[in-house]
Amino acid sequence: MNILEVEKLKTYFFTEAGVVKALDDISFSIPKGSTLGLVGESGSGKTVTAQSVLRIVPKPGKIVGGSIFFEGEDLLPKKEGEMRKFRGKKISLIFQDPTSSLNPLFTIGEQLGDIVVQHMKLKKSEAKEWVIKTLKLAKLPDPENAIHSYPHQFSGGMKQRICIARALLLSPKLLFADEPTTNLDVTIQAQIIALLKDLQRDLGMTLVMITHDMGIVADMCKWVVVLYAGNVMEIGPIDKIFEEPHPYTEALLKAIPRLDQTKELVFIPGNIPNLIDPPSGCKFHPRCQYAKEICKEKIPSLEDIGDGHFVSCHRWKELNNRG
Amino acid sequence: MADTSKNKESGFSMKRGVSQWAVTWRRFKKHKSGMFGLGMIIALLVIAALHNYIAPYPPRPLPGSFTPLYEGEAGMPPSLKHPFGTTVMGTDVFSEVIHASVYTVYVTFLATVITMLLTIVVGLTAGYLGRHVDEVLMRITEVFLVFPSTLLILVFARIYQLKVSEPFWYIGGISIPVGLTIIIFIVSIFSWAGNARIVRGEVLRLKETEYIQASKSLGASSRWIMLRHILPNVLPQVIVLATLTMASAVLVEAWVSFLGFGDPNTITWGRLLQESFNDLSTTWWAEIFPGLVLFLTVLAFNLVGDGLSDAINPRLRE
Numbered sequence: 093m094n095i096l097e098v099e100k101l102k103t104y105f106f107t108e109a110g111v112v113k114a115l116d117d118i119s120f121s122i123p124k125g126s127t128l129g130l131v132g133e134s135g136s137g138k139t140v141t142a143q144s145v146l147r148i149v150p151k152p153g154k155i156v157g158g159s160i161f162f163e164g165e166d167l168l169p170k171k172e173g174e175m176r177k178f179r180g181k182k183i184s185l186i187f188q189d190p191t192s193s194l195n196p197l198f199t200i201g202e203q204l205g206d207i208v209v210q211h212m213k214l215k216k217s218e219a220k221e222w223v224i225k226t227l228k229l230a231k232l233p234d235p236e237n238a239i240h241s242y243p244h245q246f247s248g249g250m251k252q253r254i255c256i257a258r259a260l261l262l263s264p265k266l267l268f269a270d271e272p273t274t275n276l277d278v279t280i281q282a283q284i285i286a287l288l289k290d291l292q293r294d295l296g297m298t299l300v301m302i303t304h305d306m307g308i309v310a311d312m313c314k315w316v317v318v319l320y321a322g323n324v325m326e327i328g329p330i331d332k333i334f335e336e337p338h339p340y341t342e343a344l345l346k347a348i349p350r351l352d353q354t355k356e357l358v359f360i361p362g363n364i365p366n367l368i369d370p371p372s373g374c375k376f377h378p379r380c381q382y383a384k385e386i387c388k389e390k391i392p393s394l395e396d397i398g399d400g401h402f403v404s405c406h407r408w409k410e411l412n413n414r415g
Numbered sequence: 416m417a418d419t420s421k422n423k424e425s426g427f428s429m430k431r432g433v434s435q436w437a438v439t440w441r442r443f444k445k446h447k448s449g450m451f452g453l454g455m456i457i458a459l460l461v462i463a464a465l466h467n468y469i470a471p472y473p474p475r476p477l478p479g480s481f482t483p484l485y486e487g488e489a490g491m492p493p494s495l496k497h498p499f500g501t502t503v504m505g506t507d508v509f510s511e512v513i514h515a516s517v518y519t520v521y522v523t524f525l526a527t528v529i530t531m532l533l534t535i536v537v538g539l540t541a542g543y544l545g546r547h548v549d550e551v552l553m554r555i556t557e558v559f560l561v562f563p564s565t566l567l568i569l570v571f572a573r574i575y576q577l578k579v580s581e582p583f584w585y586i587g588g589i590s591i592p593v594g595l596t597i598i599i600f601i602v603s604i605f606s607w608a609g610n611a612r613i614v615r616g617e618v619l620r621l622k623e624t625e626y627i628q629a630s631k632s633l634g635a636s637s638r639w640i641m642l643r644h645i646l647p648n649v650l651p652q653v654i655v656l657a658t659l660t661m662a663s664a665v666l667v668e669a670w671v672s673f674l675g676f677g678d679p680n681t682i683t684w685g686r687l688l689q690e691s692f693n694d695l696s697t698t699w700w701a702e703i704f705p706g707l708v709l710f711l712t713v714l715a716f717n718l719v720g721d722g723l724s725d726a727i728n729p730r731l732r733e
Contacts, residue, residue: 146631146632148628148631148632150623150628151545151546176634176635176636177634178634179631179632179633179634180632180633180634181634184632184633185629185632187625187628187629189625192624192625192626193625193626193628193629194626194629195626195630195644195648196435197434197435197647197648198647199432199434206643207633207635210634210635210639211633211634237431240431240432241431241432242432242433242434242435245432255629258629258633259633261633262633262634
C-alpha cells in the first residue's frame with residue numbers, strides 16, 4: 093500500500109524573470125511504513141516537493157497541475173481549511189535550520205503547547221504532559237525544565253530534537269525531514285539520524301529523508317527518488333540504485349569522499365541548469381559523460397526496468413547491457 | 416528569576432529562561448537618559464492624577480472667559496506665592512499648567528492608541544496578506560503621506576470647532592472635552608501612515624522566516640500566525656513607534672491650539688501659549704513656563720523612545 097502517490101506534479105514559480113519550473117511533471121509513490129530518500133543537488137526541487145505535498149509552497153510559487161494522493165485522497169482540490177487538518181496531524185515537516193524554525197519570543201513549552209491545545213483540544217496541564225512526553229520521545233534531556241527555556245538557550249542539536257518533537261506532536265503518519273542534519277556538526281548528525289531511524293521504526297511512520305548525502309540514504313532508506321532540475325531521474329530500491337544507477341546518480345555516488353581515496357575527489361562538472369530556460373531533451377545532458385545526440389533532442393520518459401526500478405535515461409539499457 | 420534544577424538521570428540541567436521583555440527591561444534600566452525620561456513621564460502622570468491637590472488655585476470656572484480671578488495680582492513675576500507668575504488676566508500660570516496636564520495626558524494616550532491601532536491593522540494586513548490587499552493599502556498610505564497634513568488638520572479643526580454644540584460629554588461623572596477629542600481623532604488620522612509602512616516592512620521580513628513556515632506546516636491558520644507569531648515579533652518596534660507618536664501628539668495638539676484652532680472649552684498648554692503670546696514683552700513668564708513644560712514633556716517621550724529602541728535593538732546603537 094502506498095501512503096502517498098504523486099502524479100505528474102507541476103509546481104512553478106512565477107517570478108519577474110520568468111516562470112521557474114521547480115517541479116516539472118514528477119511522479120513517485122511512497123510505500124506505507126518505509127523510509128524513502130529524496131535525493132538531488134541544491135535546487136533540484138527536493139524541498140519544493142515537500143512544500144507541495146503540504147501545499148505550503150511560498151509565493152510566487154504555485155502548484156499548476158497533477159495530483160497528490162494521500163491514503164487515496166487527492167489533496168490538491170481540497171480547500172485551505174480542509175488542508176489544514178492534514179498538516180501536522182497526517183503529514184509533518186522538519187526543517188533544515190532548527191535555529192530559525194523556532195520563534196525566539198516564546199519558550200519551548202509555549203510554542204509546542206500552543207499546537208497541542210489548538211489541535212487536540214486538551215487542557216493546559218494535559219497539553220504540558222503531552223509536550224514533555226513528546227520531547228522525551230525525541231530524547232531531549234531534562235524536558236521538564238526545558239519547556240521553560242527559550243530557543244536561544246539550546247544548542248543546534250538540541251534545537252533539532254525540539255523541532256523533531258514539534259513535528260511529531262500530532263502523531264503524523266508521514267514525516268518529511270528536509271536536510272535535518274545539514275546545519276549540525278558531524279557527531280550530532282549521527283545522533284539525529286539514529287533518532288529518526290528509531291522513531292520511524294517505533295512509531296511505524298513513513299519517513300521521507302530529503303538529502304544530498306548518499307551516505308545517509310544508504311544508511312537509512314529502502315527506497316530512493318533521485319531528482320534533477322525538477323524531473324525524476326530515477327526511482328528504485330536502494331540496492332538497485334547502487335548497483336545499476338542512472339548516469340546522474342552514478343555521478344552523485346562518485347562524488348562521495350571516501351576514507352581510502354587516493355585520487356582527487358570526482359565532481360559533476362557544471363551547475364544545475366537555469367530552470368527558466370532549461371536545456372532541451374534530457375535536462376542532465378550538458379553535464380552527462382554519456383550524452384549523445386538523442387539526449388539533446390528527446391525528453392526521456394521514466395521507464396520501468398523491473399524490481400520497482402524506474403529510470404529516465406535514453407542510454408541506460410545500453411550502458412548496463414540490457415538490450 | 417533564574418532557577419536551576421538538576422535532572423538526576425542525565426546530570427544535565429536546564430536554566431529557566433528569561434523572556435525577551437525581561438531582557439529588554441534589564442537593558443532599558445541601564446539606559447540613563449531613557450530612565451530619566453521615564454521618570455519625567457511618571458511625574459507627569461502623578462501630577463495629572465493629583466492636579467486638584469497640587470495646584471494652589473482652582474481652574475477657571477469658564478474656560479472661555481477672560482475674567483481676572485485674582486484681582487490685584489495680575490501680571491506678577493514669579494514669586495513664592497505664584498511660582499510661574501501670573502498673567503495679565505490675573506490667572507496663576509503654575510495652577511493652569513498643572514490643570515492642563517490632564518489634557519496633555521488625555522491627548523497623548525488617546526492619540527497614540529488610535530494611531531497605533533491604525534498602524535497595526537494596516538501594517539499587519541498589508542504585510543501579511545500581500546498582493547492586492549497590500550497594493551490597495553499602500554496606495555492609501557501614500558495618499559496620507561503626501562497630503563499636506565498640517566493644513567488639513569487646521570481645516571478639519573476649524574470645521575469641527577464651529578460645529579461643536581455641547582462643550583463636554585459627561586461619562587460616568589468624568590467630563591470629556593468634545594472639541595479636544597475631535598482634534599485628537601483628526602491628528603491621529605494623519606499620523607499612522609509612516610508608522611504603518613515601517614510595520615509592513617517588518618512583517619514582510621518576518622513572513623519569510625522559517626518558524627512561520629513551520630507553523631503553517633503544522634496547520635496554523637493565517638489569523639493564528641498573524642496574532643501569535645507576527646504581532647508579538649513586531650510589538651517591540653510598535654512600542655518604540657508609539658513612544659515617538661506620543662511625543663509628536665503632544666506637540667501637534669500644542670501648535671493647533673497655539674494657532675487658535677484648538678478646543679475653545681479646554682485650557683491646554685498650547686492654549687496658554689496662545690493667550691499670553693501678545694504680552695510676551697511684559698509677562699514673559701506666562702509664555703516661558705508653559706513652553707518649558709511642553710518642551711520637557713516632548714523631550715521625556717523622545718528619551719524613552721530612544722532608550723527603548725536601544726534596549727530592543729542593541730546592535731543599532733553604534
